[in-house]
């Protein structure tokens with residue numbers, strides 16, 4: 001009997017320009033959910049052939065760092081995901097601009113980099129989707145902020161939403177809010193991991209084995225997140241239910257308050273947003289340099 005395999009949701013080729021952790025997280029999620037077939041995914045990096053071989057064998061995608069071949073992929077792909085570090089973005093965009101055609105969609109995951117700066121460095125009004133995903137996309141539990149340039153067509157809008165909805169939840173926001181969102185969900189997993197590191201260390205210091213301490217911490221974080229999600233109760237209400245007056249939780253929270261826990265987290269989110277703006281401003285300066293060169 002002939003077996004029917006479902007057609008992947010996305011049939012277009014997607015080229016990942018930059019093959020690091022964030023690209024891998026998205027690719028892993030897309031392939032695991034069969035949203036895109038591996039042979040429609042191309043991953044490019046500057047020079048690390050070993051990394052490309054690893055990605056090829058893990059996911060069955062195509063990888064390249066050959067300059068001519070990379071340009072061929074970039075010149076023809078309907079969707080290009082920009083996923084290099086901010087410091088590498090200006091050079092990459094300047095090189096990309098001249099080889100693009102009008103309706104190729106640029107999807108950026110780069111922190112701080114604005115739509116205006118992307119189009120300026122490309123030297124053309126390309127349709128651009130600015131996003132801020134997080135690495136939990138790799139297990140389908142990502143949270144991605146999305147903003148569109150006005151050149152993005154309805155179909156391209158749908159396509160980019162399909163990509164990120166396949167790997168988690170999405171929030172379409174005004175571009176001006178992207179830095180705040182970075183402070184919450186883009187960088188947020190790192191704050192939670194840091195707290196988990198501290199909890200695991202505390203368990204070990206108190207005599208639990210590393211495995212016990214890790215397992216208990218993981219289940220506690222997972223259970224707490226699920227409780228907020230499934231009960232619909234506010235975190236503050238759930239916290240109160242754990243906290244018996246004069247009990248051990250209250251004693252622990254008092255120590256956190258002495259360390260200004262609540263305001264420290266808010267300050268961290270705010271510094272994260274500010275740092276994203278600084279990285280964006282550095283890229284704006286690159287654009288200003290291009291304009292000066294044009295005028296001289």
Ligand SMILES: NC(=O)C1=CN([C@@H]2O[C@H](COP(=O)(O)OP(=O)(O)OC[C@H]3O[C@@H](n4cnc5c(N)ncnc54)[C@H](O)[C@@H]3O)[C@@H](O)[C@H]2O)C=CC1
Nearest residue numbers: 018019020021022045046083084085086088092109110111
């Ligand atoms: N790691 C994370 O949790 C998140 C990262 N991002 C953004 O994703 C971007 C990438 O971050 P990571 O994946 O963590 O970095 P990474 O350092 O793991 O990967 C960057 C990749 O870009 C490649 N690259 C650099 N210049 C290139 C060029 N000209 N052409 C092709 N490839 C080039 C490098 O070879 C490397 O494969 C950053 O801009 C970051 O702001 C966004 C959300 C979350």
Ligand SMILES: O=C(O)[C@@H]1CCC=N1
Nearest residue numbers: 111134182186187188
């Ligand atoms: O640390 C960074 O700059 C990137 C942006 C969000 C998560 N990682």
